[in-house]
Amino acid sequence: MVRVDTLQTVSGNVLKQSPVPLEGRAAAACAHGNCGSNMNVHDVGGRRRFEDSEFTLRIYPGVIAEGTIYCPISARKNTTAADVIVNVIERLRLDRTKLYVLAEVKEFGGEEWILNPSDCPVQRMMLWPRMALENRFGGEDYRFLLREKNLDGSIHYGSLQMWLRVTEERRRMVERGFLPQPPPKDYEDLCNVPDLNEKTLLDNLRSRFKQEKIYTYVGTILIVINPFKFLPIYNPKYVKMYDNHQLGKLEPHIYAVADVAYHAMLQRRQDQCIVISGESGSGKTQSTNFLIHHLTALSQKGFASGVEQTILGAGPVLEELATDSKSYNAAALSSVCRTHCVMAALDGSGHQHQGYQTAFISSGSPWCSWTG
Numbered sequence: 001m002v003r004v005d006t007l008q009t010v011s012g013n014v015l016k017q018s019p020v021p022l023e024g025r026a027a028a029a030c031a032h033g034n035c036g037s038n039m040n041v042h043d044v045g046g047r048r049r050f051e052d053s054e055f056t057l058r059i060y061p062g063v064i065a066e067g068t069i070y071c072p073i074s075a076r077k078n079t080t081a082a083d084v085i086v087n088v089i090e091r092l093r094l095d096r097t098k099l100y101v102l103a104e105v106k107e108f109g110g111e112e113w114i115l116n117p118s119d120c121p122v123q124r125m126m127l128w129p130r131m132a133l134e135n136r137f138g139g140e141d142y143r144f145l146l147r148e149k150n151l152d153g154s155i156h157y158g159s160l161q162m163w164l165r166v167t168e169e170r171r172r173m174v175e176r177g178f179l180p181q182p183p184p185k186d187y188e189d190l191c192n193v194p195d196l197n198e199k200t201l202l203d204n205l206r207s208r209f210k211q212e213k214i215y216t217y218v219g220t221i222l223i224v225i226n227p228f229k230f231l232p233i234y235n236p237k238y239v240k241m242y243d244n245h246q247l248g249k250l251e252p253h254i255y256a257v258a259d260v261a262y263h264a265m266l267q268r269r270q271d272q273c274i275v276i277s278g279e280s281g282s283g284k285t286q287s288t289n290f291l292i293h294h295l296t297a298l299s300q301k302g303f304a305s306g307v308e309q310t311i312l313g314a315g316p317v318l319e320e321l322a323t324d325s326k327s328y329n330a331a332a333l334s335s336v337c338r339t340h341c342v343m344a345a346l347d348g349s350g351h352q353h354q355g356y357q358t359a360f361i362s363s364g365s366p367w368c369s370w371t372g
């Protein structure tokens with residue numbers, strides 16, 4: 001397990017092809033948001049509180065305003081498409097005698113969904129995938145376009161060339177350093193990193209951690225980075241999702257490891273053992289709890305029982321015993337690494353039993369104490 005204390009955020013944003021004032025304003029608007037984003041949430045501590053928050057919508061005018069890639073417009077959850085259009089007309093000094101509509105696009109060159117004047121773009125944008133909201137690589141296809149309405153009510157479409165120009169412009173901006181580089185592809189299994197060295201390994205873990213992916217495989221080993229905050233990835237939906245899946249088929253998760261051990265035990269009729277190791281505070285106890293939770297859920301299949309609480313309740317007692325053990329060398333505390341060992345076993349009649357042990361490993365003597 002790895003403990004990560006500090007993380008960095010990405011930054012950078014440019015809006016126009018020519019150096020006209022819009023760019024400076026938008027960059028300032030991003031000062032404490034998620035820069036380079038379709039959506040900026042101006043709130044404290046990076047937490048996304050959608051209610052009452054101000055978002056930055058990027059409106060792509062296409063051929064209506066040649067030279068402008070997009071126009072950033074501040075909007076709230078209840079701001080209507082009509083309000084946004086009025087704002088864009090004002091900022092881009094467009095012809096007020098013409099009629100305009102907002103179109104939502106979710107695919108490059110794909111179908112355009114024309115918004116009604118009373119529709120709220122921010123609410124539609126919240127349904128976009130996260131990579132689109134954070135303007136990450138692969139999410140650029142999601143956007144709002146400004147379209148001109150013909151007198152007969154039909155929509156005046158520009159050519160696909162405009163899309164291509166915008167994309168090409170974006171690529172050149174990235175090359176010249178005006179836009180952030182798209183983050184490198186991350187790997188769910190470090191064994192698949194093409195050029196594996198310390199840097200690429202840490203970069204991969206960091207990149208995943210920034211996306212709140214705290215689990216990464218190294219073959220059949222699972223690396224966990226302690227997020228020090230609650231992540232909604234341990235609910236019954238996840239228990240069900242990881243039930244009876246081959247390791248690596250789904251996003252890495254501690255439930256996947258528990259699941260593999262459980263089913264290997266049933267199929268091979270052999271005891272299984274999962275070793276959890278890491279420095280103090282890295283999340284061993286928490287991981288043990290998640291493992292036992294999943295194993296109990298699998299064996300009980302939804303029937304409430306006190307088994308999980310009984311096993312978990314024994315944990316602190318075992319840990320105390322281990323800490324008090326005579327063979328435990330307190331002087332070597334700094335180099336001590338405690339190990340949890342979760343076991344699942346079948347008895348003669350085929351019933352499943354679980355338990356866990358705790359051990360200390362120090363650099364001096366590999367196994368100082370073993371209690372359980």
Ligand SMILES: Nc1ncnc2c1ncn2[C@@H]1O[C@H](COP(=O)(O)OP(=O)(O)OP(=O)(O)O)[C@@H](O)[C@H]1O
Pocket residue numbers: 226227228229230231278279280281282283284285286287338
């Ligand atoms: N997966 C996780 N999700 C959220 N928070 C976590 C997770 N893992 C650990 N934490 C947080 O980190 C704290 C420390 O974790 P934990 O007690 O499991 O560490 P430990 O390795 O058992 O430490 P020690 O060896 O000192 O007992 C927990 O109290 C919890 O707040």
